[in-house]
Amino acid sequence: MEGLLVLPILGMVLALLGLPLLVLGLLAATLILRGRVRRLEERLTQLEAAAGAAARAPAPTPPAGAPPVGAPTGADWSEAAVSPPDVPAVTAAPSAPAPFAPVPPAPVPLAPVLPGPAPASPAPAEPVGAETGGGVGALEGRLGGTWLSRVGAAVLVLGIALFLRYAFERDWVGPAGRVGLGVLIGLGFVLSAARHLEGPYRVPAQGAAAVGLATLYLSAYAAYGVYGLVQAGPAFAALLLVTVATMRLALRHQALALALLAGAGALLTPVLLDTGTDRGELxxxxxxxxxxxxLAVAHRRDWGSLRLLAFGGTAVLYGAWLEAWFRPGRLAVGLEAATGFYLLFALAAYRGAPPPATEDRRARPFNAVALVFLAAPTLYFLAARRLLAAEPRSTLALICLCLALGYALAGQWAVRRPRANPHLGALCLALALAFLTLAFAVRFTRHTLVIAWSVEALALLWAGHRLQRRGLRAGAALIFLLAWLRWYTLLSDGGPAGAFLVxxxxxxxxxxAMVSAGLAALVYRGRERAGAPGTGWEAVAQPILVLFTVGSAATLLSVELARFRTLVIPPPYVPTVIGVVWMIAALPWLALARSDRTRILIGAVTALLLVLGATTVGDAPRWARLLPELRPPVLNVRFLAALLLVVLCWLYARVAPVLSGLRERTRTRLGALGSLAAGLLLLWNLSAEVWLAPIEGLGVDEAAKARSAGLSVLWALYAFVTMGLGLRYRRRALRLGAVALFAVTVAKVLTVDLAGLDPIYRIVSLVVVGGLLLLASFLYVRARRHRADEPSGTAVASPPTGVD
Structure with a gap:
């Protein structure tokens, strides 16, 4: 009964298959005929253009003694040239318009047929609306040829699969008949497509061949994995036979799609024939x-996608085995396989790197080769780390050193080869440096690793300058960055135990890390003095190294002070002491900023001063909550630290006008801002000392009134001293600042002091402020009279800014 049902089912399948193939064939024939018609139209246009050019060409001058061109010289009248009629010359005199009459057409002169080479015809004009690309537009060719074939193949495979599923669910065909039917369908597609892989139906034929080969793969898998008709050996042989046949077709007809299909089928075979046991060796x-x-086929045809398919499939299958079946007893098998696959793909990528472009050879893409070349050692290191997790760390470190040595030798050989890819040597040397760095990371602990990386980076930097290799210096910069990041993670280690800092x-x-960064900065400084300053990213290397050299020490001290509680420094003083540490760190940065053309150091100092200034201003309320014995007047940690900050701002104002790499206007503004910051910070801290000074024997309200009167006296004295300095050094900015502070003081006395203070405090405020105002006015007038009485020849030269 099943045998009788096979014939109608086979007829239905052939009908389903024949209709799409017929449609594809008619579409392809239509496209081909359309292309031929367009080519004929273009040829006709060329012939017409050539005939017109020949008609417009002047007739050649006959030789002396030759008969007139207009008379025939023999019986062959076909070679006679017809001479045009004589045309009278046109005079400049105007003529009366003649009545309209039809003018007979003038005969067209024909050029005589003379022996010799024909004149070259001009290039035909491009016809309007003509399409390029062999008569079919590029987009139309891709849509009508390639994508219709691919989509049609996929839809056809899906339709066959659904039909077979429908037939199998109703048990129309038994297991053996199903497998046989699949083999017949696959062979039919492959044999019918093989005849057209070289003709005009190349793209549709590749799609049909892909359908047939996929059907054969599925049939072989179904015979083993679904129905159990055959054992693993025959199924493996069948799949291998299909793969070999597919690859042969791909090579013969240069069909990358078939090669990819064969590669995918070969890599899927172990998955399809999985027995659920560990068969790693096989x-x-x-x-x-x-x-x-x-890889051999990919190298021969230069198919980068096939190389990527092989690498990706192998990595997936090896990773699946590693996760499912690896045990400590299988270390040798896993490590040998990983090493073998790594060497295979690394050598294939090394040999497959395209040579550089020349005048007679264009450059080939390097992306696929570079991807495999970089991914192979990376996955090998990850696999070795997983395999050697229970082994001593020195084994993995030895593997990293071997890889570093191998890539260093390969890079040197690639650099010396005249036909080697220019990027290959750089990739090899970069990988050698990476694995050398990984060897230290694997072998040493966290703290020792920072030391090893710092020393390595310094050595590479020195070698890069000695050998004039910018790549080595770039590698050194990268390792410095890794060492600094690792160092930063170490700051949370340890605790307040043992001696401070030690x-x-x-x-x-x-x-x-600090010493290596400082020595590296000196290396760059010596290179700059030798007349070879850094360019590009190296221009900012020296200031960044200086920042880390000083900043790392300040950071470690800050962390140690913040968590060390056994020192003689009381806990409320710790934030202020940490601020002093960073003020001291800013001094070398400020000193070196004078020769820094990148403006990195002056920018860092400016940001640090802003933070320290804001911290100092906001720290006053915290000090008000301390016990009186912890905040003695004037001689306390807060006021002394604030004085150091004022000195730092004053130094900033002195350094800013002589900075290099800044415009004159910018330098002047920075200096003025530094001076202003120093003056305001000094006034703020003096005011804070007056307000925070403990007053014994007075109540809270009485002490507040006394402090308010003291602030008025302080501000008046500060304004008076500022006015005197402005008059002495002829600084208009200081005099204007003194006037503004006098105005604020007078406003405070007339509003706050008169309204809220006791009479004694009001009297003191008014007398002191008024007397200082009169004295300041007297000094100001006297200074102006002295300047007016000075001879012009003895006048003191004015400073550049802010001076009368």
């Missing part, structure tokens, strides 16, 4: 054979 041997064939486990790493 899997790895099969993958080695498949990868060798795929017992901190991060101290050796900090010293190593």
């Amino acid at each position: 899997l790895f041997a099969y993958l080695a054979v498949v990868d060798g064939g795929l 017992a901190n486990p991060a101290l050796p790493a900090t010293v190593a």
Whole structure:
């Protein structure tokens, strides 16, 4: 009964298959005929243009003694040239308009047929609306040829699968008949498509061949994995036979799509024939054979996508085995397989790197090769780390050193090869540097790793300057960055145990990182003095190294002060002491900022001064809550730290006008801002000392009134001293600032002091402020009279800004 049902089912399948193929064939024939018609139209246009050019060409001058051109010289009248009628010359005199009459057409002169080469015809004009690309537009060709084939193949496979599923669910065909039907359909597609892989139906034929080969793959898998008709050996042989046949078709007809299909089928075979047991040796041997064939084909045809398919499939299958079946007893098998696959793909990528472009050879893409070249060692390192997780760390470090040495030698050889890819040597040297850095990371602990990386980066930087290799210096900069990031994570180690700072486990790493960064800055400084300043990213290397050299020490001290509670420094003083540490750190940055053309150091100092100034201003309320014995007047930590900050701002104002790399206007503004900041900070801290000074024997309200009167006296004295300095050094900015402060003081006395203070405090405020105002006015007038009486020749030269 099943045998009788096979014939109608086979007829239905052939009908379903024949209709789409017929549609595709008619569409392809239509496109071909359309292209031919367009080419004929273009040829006709060229012929017409050539005939017109020949008609417009002047007739050649006959030789002396030759008969007139207009008379025939023999019986062959076909070679006679018809001479045009004589045309009278046109005179300049105007003539009366003649009545309209039809003018007979003038005969067209024909050029005589003379022996010799024909004149070259001009290039035909492009016809309006003509399409390029062989008569079919590029977009139309892709849509009508390539994508219709691909989409049609996919839809056809889906339709066949749904039909077969429908037939199998109703048990129309038994297991053996199903497999046989699939083999017949696949062979039919492949055999019918093989005849047209070289003709005009190349693209649709590739789609049909892909459908047939996919059907054969599915049929072989169904015979083993679904119905159990055959054992694993025959199924493996069938799948391998289909793969070999597919690859042969791809090579013969240069069909990348078929090669990709064959590669995918070969890599899916172990998955389709999985038995649920650990057969690692057989899997790895099969993958080695498949990868060798795929890589050979990819190298021969320069198919980068096939190389990527082989690498990706192998990585996935090896990773699946590693997660599912790896045990400590399988270390040798796993490590040998990983090493073998790595060497296979690394050598294939190294050999497959395209040579540089020349005048007679264009450059080939390097992306696929570079991707495999970089991904192979990365995945190998990850696999080795997973395999050697229970082994000593020195084993993985030795593997990293071997990889570093191998890539260094390969890079040197690639650089010396005249036909090598220019990017290959750089990639090899970069990988050598990466694995050398990983060797330190694997072998040493966290603290020792910072020391090792710092020393390595310094050595690479020195070698890069000695050998004039910018790549080595770039690698050194990258390793410096890694060492600094690792160092920053060490600051949370340890605790308040043992001696201050000495017992901190991060101290050796900090010293190593700080010293190496300082020596690297000196290397760049020596290079700059030798007349070879850094360019590009190296221009900012020296200031960044200086920032880290000083900043790392300040950071470690700050962290140690913040968590060390056994010092003689009371806890309320710790934030202020940390601020003093950073003020001291700003001094070398400010000193070196004079020769820094990148403006990085002066920018860092400016930001630090802003933070310290804001912290100082906002720290006064916290000090008001301390016990009186912890905040003695004037001689306390807060006021002394504030004085240091004022000195730092004053130094900033002195350094800013002589900075390099800034415009004159910018330098002047920075200097003025530094001076203003110093004056305001001094006034604020003096005012804070008056307000925070403990007054014994007075109540809270009485003490507040006394402090308010003291602020008025302080501001008046500060304004008076500022006015005197402005008059002495002839600084208009100081005199204007003194006047403004006098105005604020008078406003405070007339509003706040008169309204809220006791009589004694009002009297003191009014007398002191009024007397200082009169004295300041007297000094101001006297200074102006002295300047008016000075001879012009003895006048003191005025400073550049802010001076009368």
